[in-house]
Amino acid sequence: GAVAGRWSSVAIVALAAGLVIAPWTLYASRTYGGLVVVDTTGAFNLALGARTAYDGGRSDAPLRNFVLALLDPTLSEGQRRELLADPRGGSCLYAAGDESLLAALGTPTAQISQADRQRLLSAEAFCLLRAAPVAFVKKSLGELIDLFQINYTGDERLSKGFALGRLPPWYALALFLLDDTLYVLALPLAVVGWGIAAGRRSRPAAMPLLGLWLLYNLGTAPLLFAINRFRVPLMPLVFVLAAYALAALPRWGGLRTRYGAACATLAGLLLLVAATPYAYLEPRAPGEASRWASYLGPYPSSLASTGLALAARTGYLAEQQLAAALGAGDVADAHDLLTEEYLPGYAVGVGEPLFDGLEGRPAAGLHRLATEPVQPLEDWQTSLIAGELFRQLGDVEAARRELNPPLVDNQNPVAWAWQWLHPPPAPGNRIDLADDNDLGYIDGFYLGRYDADLGATVRWATGESALRFPRAASGEPQRLCLNISGLGWPEDLALPTISASLDDMPVGSFALTRDLRTVCLDLPARMAGSDLTIRLRGDTFVPDALDLVRQQGPQVGQLRRLAFQLDWAEVR
Structure with a gap:
C-alpha cells in the first residue's frame, strides 16, 4: 500500500507535467513541421x-x-556541399x-523545416557516435567528473x-562565497541527506x-558537455x-547501515572531486596552470582565481583612469597616471606611446612601440596604437594599413578605441564608416560590411551609439548630416525614430526609412576648436538565428541588437 501510494504520487506529478508540456509540444510540432517535444537545441547539443x-x-x-549549410539562403548548393566536405571539420553524414x-542540400533552405x-542534426550525432563510440564513452566519463567541478571562467x-581586475570586489567575493563555497559545502551534505531520508521507514513520498530528476540530469549532462549551468536544475534539490x-543531525547514526555507509562514502568522494585539496600535490612546471584544481589548489582554482581578481582590482582602476585621461587628451593627468605604482605593465605599454602622441611626438611613440620590452596585452592593440600614431603624423594611408589587418578587424575594437584614443580631426570633419579609419571616432557600432x-x-x-568629431566646432551654428538607412528591419516591425x-x-x-538617405540636423554654436560628440538613440531588434550562426572568430556568440545602418556622418 505504501509503495503503491508513492508511485501514484509520482504518476500524478508526471501526468501534471505532461498536461503542461503537451500543448507546447503540439504547437511547436505544428509550427516546425515535425515532432518537437520541447525545443530543438537537444539535437545540436548532442551533435x-x-x-x-x-x-x-x-x-x-x-x-x-x-x-549554415541547412540555414543560409545566400549559399549555393556547391558552397553548402563545400562546407560539409571540409577535410578538417566536415560532416560525418556527408562523408557517408x-x-x-x-x-x-539540393533543397532551398526556406523549404527545410526546423x-x-x-x-x-540527430542523425549527424549518431553517425559520429558510431564512428568513435569508445571516445564518446571516455569523453562522457570525463564530463561527469567536470560536472561536479568548478569552472571559474x-x-x-x-x-x-x-x-x-575587471570584477568588482563584492562580485568576486560573492562568486567565491555564495556560489562556490556554498556549492562545495552543500553537495556532500545533500548526499548525506538523501541517505538519511532513504533509510527512514517512512520515506518522503517525493x-x-x-531521484528520477537527479538521475535524468546526471545522465544527460555528460552526454552533451559539462558546463556550470547544467548544475542549476539540481541545485534547488x-x-x-x-x-x-x-x-x-541527531539521526546521522542511521548512516551505519550498508546503504548509509555507501551514501557517506559517495559524499566524501564528491567533496574531494569538488574541493580538490589534492590539486596542491599535482606535478607541474613552475607557472603552469593546474589541470586538477576546482575549488582549492593552484590557478585556475576558485580560491586562486578569487585572489587574482582581488589583487588586480587596484591596477585595473588605475588603468581605467589612464584610459579616461588619454581619451580626453588630458596630458597632465595622463603623465601623472603613467607613474602610478599600481599601473599594470601592459597598460604602460599602451599608455606611453599614446602619451607621446598627445605631446605631439607620434614618431617617438612609434619608435617606443617597436622597441620597448613592455608591450600592450594584445597584438591588435599594438596595430591600433600604431594606426593612431600614423594618423597624428598625417599619414592616413599608413594608418589604414595598421587598422586594416584581420587581427584588428576581427576584434572590432570600437569600444576600446573610443576609450583609449584621442584621434586628430577627421578629414573634412567626415567619418566614413568601416573605411579602415573610423576607429576612435565611433562607439556602439558592430563590424562593418558592404x-x-x-x-x-x-x-x-x-x-545607443556615438560619433566624435575632434576640434570640429567652428564657433557658429553647424549641421550634422548622416547617410543612414533602416534596411534590414523585419517587415512586420515599424521602423523606429532616431534621436540625436x-x-x-x-x-x-x-x-528611419529603408532607403539610404541623407538626414541633416542643426547644431548649436560651440566654442571654436572644441570637440563635438553626437549621441544617437533608437529602438532595436534582434536578428534571426542565422545572424548569430554567421558570427566568426572573436565575434562568435555575439547577440546583436540593431538600430540602423550608417554609411557616413559629417559636420558641416
Whole structure:
C-alpha cells in the first residue's frame, strides 16, 4: 500500500507535467513541421558532444558549418556541399553519402523545416557516435567528473577579465562565497541527506520523483558537455537535501547501515572531486596552470582565481583612469597616471606611446612601440596604437594599413578605441564608416560590411551609439548630416525614430526609412576648436538565428541588437 501510494504520487506529478508540456509540444510540432517535444537545441547539443569526442577536443566550427549549410539562403548548393566536405571539420553524414542530407542540400533552405534540421542534426550525432563510440564513452566519463567541478571562467559566471581586475570586489567575493563555497559545502551534505531520508521507514513520498530528476540530469549532462549551468536544475534539490541533513543531525547514526555507509562514502568522494585539496600535490612546471584544481589548489582554482581578481582590482582602476585621461587628451593627468605604482605593465605599454602622441611626438611613440620590452596585452592593440600614431603624423594611408589587418578587424575594437584614443580631426570633419579609419571616432557600432542592396559600406549601430568629431566646432551654428538607412528591419516591425543629441543636449530626431538617405540636423554654436560628440538613440531588434550562426572568430556568440545602418556622418 505504501509503495503503491508513492508511485501514484509520482504518476500524478508526471501526468501534471505532461498536461503542461503537451500543448507546447503540439504547437511547436505544428509550427516546425515535425515532432518537437520541447525545443530543438537537444539535437545540436548532442551533435556538439559527439563532435567533441570524435575530434578529441572542442570546436564549434564543424557544427556551425553544418547548420549554415541547412540555414543560409545566400549559399549555393556547391558552397553548402563545400562546407560539409571540409577535410578538417566536415560532416560525418556527408562523408557517408547519407541520402537525406544530400536531398536537403539540393533543397532551398526556406523549404527545410526546423524539424528536418533537428532530425539531420540527430542523425549527424549518431553517425559520429558510431564512428568513435569508445571516445564518446571516455569523453562522457570525463564530463561527469567536470560536472561536479568548478569552472571559474564559465560564461554563465560573467567573470571574463577577472585576472585583469575587471570584477568588482563584492562580485568576486560573492562568486567565491555564495556560489562556490556554498556549492562545495552543500553537495556532500545533500548526499548525506538523501541517505538519511532513504533509510527512514517512512520515506518522503517525493523521494522516487526526486531521484528520477537527479538521475535524468546526471545522465544527460555528460552526454552533451559539462558546463556550470547544467548544475542549476539540481541545485534547488541539493539545497533542500543539505538542509534536511543539517536538521537531521541527531539521526546521522542511521548512516551505519550498508546503504548509509555507501551514501557517506559517495559524499566524501564528491567533496574531494569538488574541493580538490589534492590539486596542491599535482606535478607541474613552475607557472603552469593546474589541470586538477576546482575549488582549492593552484590557478585556475576558485580560491586562486578569487585572489587574482582581488589583487588586480587596484591596477585595473588605475588603468581605467589612464584610459579616461588619454581619451580626453588630458596630458597632465595622463603623465601623472603613467607613474602610478599600481599601473599594470601592459597598460604602460599602451599608455606611453599614446602619451607621446598627445605631446605631439607620434614618431617617438612609434619608435617606443617597436622597441620597448613592455608591450600592450594584445597584438591588435599594438596595430591600433600604431594606426593612431600614423594618423597624428598625417599619414592616413599608413594608418589604414595598421587598422586594416584581420587581427584588428576581427576584434572590432570600437569600444576600446573610443576609450583609449584621442584621434586628430577627421578629414573634412567626415567619418566614413568601416573605411579602415573610423576607429576612435565611433562607439556602439558592430563590424562593418558592404551591403549590396544599399551599394555602400556600412556599420549597424546598436540602441545607443556615438560619433566624435575632434576640434570640429567652428564657433557658429553647424549641421550634422548622416547617410543612414533602416534596411534590414523585419517587415512586420515599424521602423523606429532616431534621436540625436550634442553631448546631453537634444538636437532633433527623424524617422528611419529603408532607403539610404541623407538626414541633416542643426547644431548649436560651440566654442571654436572644441570637440563635438553626437549621441544617437533608437529602438532595436534582434536578428534571426542565422545572424548569430554567421558570427566568426572573436565575434562568435555575439547577440546583436540593431538600430540602423550608417554609411557616413559629417559636420558641416
